[in-house]
Amino acid sequence: MKKFRLLLLDANIVIELFRQNIWDRLIDSCDIRLSRTVAQDEAQFYEDEQGDKKYFDISKDITEGRITIFDILPSELAKFRSRFDSTYLERLDTGEAESLAYLMNSSESCLICSADSIVYKVLGNLHRAEQGISLEEILQQVGLNRQLLWQYTKKFREAWTNKGFQEELGGIGHKD
Amino acid sequence: MGIGERLKFARDRVALTLAQVHDKTRVGQSSLSDFENSRREPSLSQLQALSKLYRRSIAFFLAEGPIPQEDVVLWRQRPDAGTEDIESKFLKLCEQYHNLEVWTGQTIPVCLPKADSSMDAATYTYANAMGLAKGVLNALNLGDRPALSLPSVLEEVCGVKIFYMDFEPTGTAASAYSKTFGAAVLLNRKNKRWRRNFDLAHELFHLLTWNIFRQNVAPDVTSTCASEQEEKFATCFARNLLMPADAIRVVIHSKVKEGRITYGALFDAARQFDVSTEALIWHMSYVGLLQSTEENKKAMIDQAKALTSRMDERDNTLPPLWPERYRVLAIKAFRHGAISTGRFAEYLNISRQEAMSYVEQEFKEDEEVSVASA
Numbered sequence: 001m002k003k004f005r006l007l008l009l010d011a012n013i014v015i016e017l018f019r020q021n022i023w024d025r026l027i028d029s030c031d032i033r034l035s036r037t038v039a040q041d042e043a044q045f046y047e048d049e050q051g052d053k054k055y056f057d058i059s060k061d062i063t064e065g066r067i068t069i070f071d072i073l074p075s076e077l078a079k080f081r082s083r084f085d086s087t088y089l090e091r092l093d094t095g096e097a098e099s100l101a102y103l104m105n106s107s108e109s110c111l112i113c114s115a116d117s118i119v120y121k122v123l124g125n126l127h128r129a130e131q132g133i134s135l136e137e138i139l140q141q142v143g144l145n146r147q148l149l150w151q152y153t154k155k156f157r158e159a160w161t162n163k164g165f166q167e168e169l170g171g172i173g174h175k176d
Numbered sequence: 177m178g179i180g181e182r183l184k185f186a187r188d189r190v191a192l193t194l195a196q197v198h199d200k201t202r203v204g205q206s207s208l209s210d211f212e213n214s215r216r217e218p219s220l221s222q223l224q225a226l227s228k229l230y231r232r233s234i235a236f237f238l239a240e241g242p243i244p245q246e247d248v249v250l251w252r253q254r255p256d257a258g259t260e261d262i263e264s265k266f267l268k269l270c271e272q273y274h275n276l277e278v279w280t281g282q283t284i285p286v287c288l289p290k291a292d293s294s295m296d297a298a299t300y301t302y303a304n305a306m307g308l309a310k311g312v313l314n315a316l317n318l319g320d321r322p323a324l325s326l327p328s329v330l331e332e333v334c335g336v337k338i339f340y341m342d343f344e345p346t347g348t349a350a351s352a353y354s355k356t357f358g359a360a361v362l363l364n365r366k367n368k369r370w371r372r373n374f375d376l377a378h379e380l381f382h383l384l385t386w387n388i389f390r391q392n393v394a395p396d397v398t399s400t401c402a403s404e405q406e407e408k409f410a411t412c413f414a415r416n417l418l419m420p421a422d423a424i425r426v427v428i429h430s431k432v433k434e435g436r437i438t439y440g441a442l443f444d445a446a447r448q449f450d451v452s453t454e455a456l457i458w459h460m461s462y463v464g465l466l467q468s469t470e471e472n473k474k475a476m477i478d479q480a481k482a483l484t485s486r487m488d489e490r491d492n493t494l495p496p497l498w499p500e501r502y503r504v505l506a507i508k509a510f511r512h513g514a515i516s517t518g519r520f521a522e523y524l525n526i527s528r529q530e531a532m533s534y535v536e537q538e539f540k541e542d543e544e545v546s547v548a549s550a
Contacts, residue, residue: 012517012532036221042518047529071219074179078238089235090275093518094224097234115532117513151535160513 003142004030004133006108008099011042012115013135016152018056019046022144029142032067033110034058035102038095039069070102077101084122085173091118103131113138115151117160124164125173132157179223180214182237186230187212189246189398191260201225231264233271246398247356248390250382252375253348254401262343263399266362267352272523273337274357276505279514284335286358289315291384297406300388305409308384309416320423323373323450330361330380331499338376340365340495349375353386368492370450377414382406415459419449424456428465439483447490453480498524510534 007030009017014034017023026032034043039062045055061067080101081089089097096119103110104126111133112119123132135152139145150156167173177185187197194205203222211218218226220234227234249263277283289312295304313322316329330336337360350362361379363372382389382402389406402410427448431441439453446456454477460466461473468476496503503524510520511534521531 011528015528036219037224040221041224042528047527053527071221073217074220074223074234074238075217077220077234081235081238086235087275087279089238090233091279091515091519093516094220094234095518096516098220116516117535118516121513149532151532163513 002029002031004111004138006031006033006110008033008103008110008112010096010099010114010116010119011038011093013113014038014043015046016115016135020146025144026142027061027066034067034069035095035098036069036071037098042093042095072098072101076105080104088122088173120157120160121164121167124161125168129161129165132161177242178214179217179237180212182243183226184212185243186232189260190230190264197229200229231268245395247352247354248393248397249350249352249399251348251350251399251401252407253345255343255348256345259399262341266339266341266350269339270337270352270354270357270360273502276502276509279509280505280512282505286335288334288359288384291388293387295388297389300409302409302412305381305413306416309413312417313420320420321449323418326373326376331501335359336361336383338363338499342366349379351379351382353383359383365495370452373418373450374414374452374455377417378410381410381413415455415462418451419456419459421463424459424463425465428460439480442480443484453484507534
């Protein structure tokens with residue numbers, strides 16, 4: 001039984017998992033879904049301490065069904081976009097916009113894990129705080145605890161989700 | 177206008193064939209044709225690849241209604257190759273700069289001194305260009321050595337966006353005046369600083385007189401060159417702006433001995449005004465400090481150029497790829513959660529991991545300190 005179902009990861013998280021060498025262990029424990037843009041364009045390599053690029057390949061995980069890739073159409077993204085200040089689309093990574101649009105359109109309850117403040121701001125703005133999860137929280141629950149940088153922590157997620165919620169109260173972002 | 181028509185429009189603007197787009201994106205030619213003819217929708221990842229190649233935002237393809245009139249890029253001389261590519265890159269950078277200003281709440285409205293709007297291109301004169309230079313000098317408080325402060329005043333006070341790129345020939349530059357991002361100048365990164373100063377002043381003339389000389393640009397024109405006469409006005413304006421007549425007289429007279437001046441002294445005067453020795457010699461001739469035939473003047477310039485190449489000790493560091501303010505705004509936007517890591521990395525052309533290092537610590541830039549009241 002996997003710990004998390006329908007866990008959407010953004011590119012920064014995939015990169016960090018490879019950097020920490022825990023990608024394989026995480027995908028064994030969770031039902032991971034990646035947007036095609038994250039899988040094909042955004043998550044390609046990490047840089048080691050010397051700054052050298054270390055490329056990784058997730059194509060085998062995709063073909064063997066260990067992770068699932070999803071696509072969305074521009075018209076679905078347009079629906080997501082119509083709910084926000086139109087500049088939000090330009091502010092987000094395309095893979096993040098794709099994941100958020102998928103989360104919004106999905107009938108199942110997904111979780112999204114990011115290291116980007118703007119993703120959590122969007123969730124706060126949409127009153128969907130419960131659908132955000134930090135890498136720190138995931139690793140704790142699957143028994144892979146480790147020291148993480150600020151942007152992977154629960155505190156980071158909470159701070160920015162709250163900021164998004166406050167902005168929505170102030171009339172910023174969300175249109176509905 | 178739907179996604180299909182917008183894809184076709186954007187491809188035409190960068191002058192690429194379907195085969196070339198296929199080579200660069202690996203999206204099949206028949207799929208591209210289907211997308212452009214609205215027979216089916218691209219996936220978002222395909223649209224992302226195309227938007228990168230066409231240097232357009234995804235939002236451009238999702239927008240509804242007619243495409244607003246595109247911005248016009250005005251060249252002194254169109255580059256030898258890749259003009260469409262340079263233009264789209266320049267306009268994209270300007271748009272990004274504007275986005276950063278909006279997202280950080282730090283927009284500087286364009287506030288350039290206005291040229292007399294009652295004038296028209298047909299009756300414009302050198303006296304008008306000289307008068308405009310004098311007016312700009314005073315309005316912008318550029319002082320006796322205008323080149324030293326012109327770039328920062330234009331950018332920080334007047335809201336002009338200045339970018340540097342590599343293109344050939346080096347003797348050209350461009351400007352644009354957009355309803356979206358305001359006034360912008362593109363300079364050649366390969367030129368020496370004093371040459372870039374002159375180009376900046378030259379392009380400033382075009383921005384100031386945009387309403388005079390660009391009144392009759394056809395709606396479908398997105399790239400154009402100024403007439404020879406307009407270019408001469410711009411050069412006259414640049415000379416007078418960078419070398420104010422009174423200041424230049426004081427400096428030249430201090431170096432003249434028994435009615436003669438050395439090339440070394442000319443070089444030194446040019447250095448003070450941060451212009452080329454060639455520009456100084458021409459200007460001295462126009463303001464009556466040099467009595468010489470056209471032929472002698474050219475010989476002098478050739479000699480000055482030869483000398484300059486041997487004794488030029490002026491600092492000539494390359495300009496940064498991004499204006500300093502652009503970079504600062506990008507960092508601010510990122511730290512304040514206004515843009516994503518990928519977007520930040522794209523705007524500064526750095527890796528995602530390098531981008532991440534900007535949030536690895538909690539910065540204290542919002543902490544306040546007391547200042548004395550005015």
